[in-house]
């Protein structure tokens with residue numbers, strides 16, 4: 001490698017490091033531009049740190065990744081009643097500041113659909129299947145939200161919104177939120193960290 005080339009390679013490596021080290025750069029969404037274009041996820045993953053709400057002891061950590069027709073959530077949630085079943089949804093506002101997490105708003109619903117069950121007809125984009133806690137009160141999360149993207153800023157982008165765990169199971173039919181009860185934990189979907 002000659003000296004000039006070596007300097008060029010070094011400069012490129014330095015620029016790449018600088019790009020990774022700073023604040024996450026908001027990607028421009030050219031893939032989503034234009035009427036009728038199908039929105040695509042621009043982020044490969046995101047994290048959620050679930051903190052307790054409504055005086056619960058429930059907390060957890062989730063990872064989100066684009067998968068198939070939407071976004072897949074994996075992780076663990078603890079502090080639940082042993083062998084209990086709980087609703088989990090994506091809510092529209094990434095704001096967990098209220099003690100009862102009411103600040104996160106309603107279910108994420110950019111398409112104006114009724115509440116329902118994912119993969120069973122009409123449903124909110126933020127609707128997902130119930131969690132089940134084991135005998136230790138820990139739920140291993142393996143949930144899917146369909147019709148959503150991760151990053152890119154399209155109307156169905158879940159980045160920056162909130163995940164909420166509820167006190168009761170979702171009955172997948174009561175409007176507007178499946179009769180799922182109090183909000184036990186809340187966390188914001190954060191891309192790029």
Ligand code: CU
Pocket residue numbers: 087088089090091107164165166177180
């Ligand atoms: Cu909810």
Ligand code: ZN
Pocket residue numbers: 089107114115116123124126127176177178
């Ligand atoms: Zn819903």
